[in-house]
Amino acid sequence: MLQSEQIKEAAAYIAARTTVQPEVGLIMGSGLGILGDYITDAVTIDYADIPHFPLSTVEGHAGELMIGKLASRPVVLMRGRFHMYEGYGPELTAFPVRVMKAIGVNKLLVTNAAGGINTSYEPGDLMLISDHINLTGRNPLIGPNLEEWGPRFPDMSEGYSRRMRQLAAETAEAQGFSLSEGVYVGVLGPSYETPAEIRMMRTMGADAVGMSTVAEVIAARHCGIEVLGISCISNMASGILDQPLSHEEVMETTERVKSRFLGLVNAVVPLL
Template sequence: MTLTAVHIREAAESIRGKTALVPEIGLILGSGLGVLADHVEDAAVIRYEDIPHFPLSTVEGHAGELVIGRLAGRTVVIMRGRFHMYEGYGPELTAFPVRVMKALGAQTLVVTNAAGGINTSFEPGDLMLIADHLNLTGRNPLVGPNDGELGPRFPDMSEAYSRRLRAIATETAREQDLKLREGVYAGLLGPSYETPAEIRMLRALGADAVGMSTVAEVIAARHIGLEVLGISCISNMAAGILDQPLSHDEVMETTERVKSRFLALVTGVIPRL
């Protein structure tokens, strides 16, 4: 299915029928990080199945709700659970909610994810600002006819993750005495975890962390002119770094442990965006 500006408007109009709030900031919450949505005031909670053209979240730790309300003094629209290409969704559908956020009024997008640490100085539980990404999924949400109403045919990605927003996050972390890493995120298709050989390759390419989301959303966000801040929770060390198998349970356990620091960072950053 090709999703057009008409589909975006239909989804946005349906959401507007459930709340009068106009969001300034969009947030996408990754695996186990949905706790942030519990702190939204005056919240309108809309199930994805009640929004036209939205797919459904099928992964543990992704609740499948759109939450609109006030957080840290700003009006936000939050995806409590995202869509992944490994669930069988194409990149265009994976990125569709980002375009709907823009249609609702958002000018800034904060993307979060759980990621495997490749940089050996990282530890599970670290928070990492995404400075840049490697799109190694082999897919792009902009493939096909370009809709000039949404953005240019060839969008610039030289600053996919805003330097200005990264500086704000860095200063916020310093003020709160939070350890904050910075690095390059490698986006792979999944759903299998990477092999040790693949991790060695990614390290040679300059990646500091690896995951199975985010890149399609950020490409779509830059295409439509959203300024982007990205934050990874290092939920585990990538394959071959530690002598232990990888599991989604470990991801969920680590994000549970880090949630207070994650909340402090994001709620500290939001008022400054």
């Protein structure tokens, strides 16, 4: 079956289970799926029940799709995403974004837990993604182009919306804190980066590093979805501090900052 047909089949399955037509898509990173507790009139669908959807296998990723309203805005929320290090190709990690487009989404908020490369950052900081560097060596658009979804050669000069970044920055300021803004570098994983790799990334202009997001954003921009990206700096990247890295530290940090994160997202979603 062609991916275009798979997208339509998955979208039809979801649409048949809710009367809400979502406008904003939300993809939550490790430990950030708590946002789903704030969605009202929610319909929850297990990924396993959606035709052609992969399954989340990572701690902190619940593996559920929620459709409802967040601060009165109709949304669809992914509680957990798919990563290429789980064995999925980039076209599968980006598959839900195209399904979102098919059910009406035209704005996407993508979040992740990331390692801080910029030494002015501290664990717990929230960073607006201004741009990304794709070091995965993979792209979800490789292969025959789905002409009905977007052009063969999509523009990525504004992968992350300036307009939406400004809204987020103003929202954070009104709540009494500031957001950093920086470049996210996406890597394949699942091993954490070496200190030498982090030094290379800093030289390239990267401020934070993670194992997700880039394929989703490429697919979103390909089909005309406007994107806002927020990284939670969950730890400092390899070699910056004299300590080993662990997924437990990521989860602990996201738990610590969840109130600030939730306040920001709840306030900014109605404005997108």
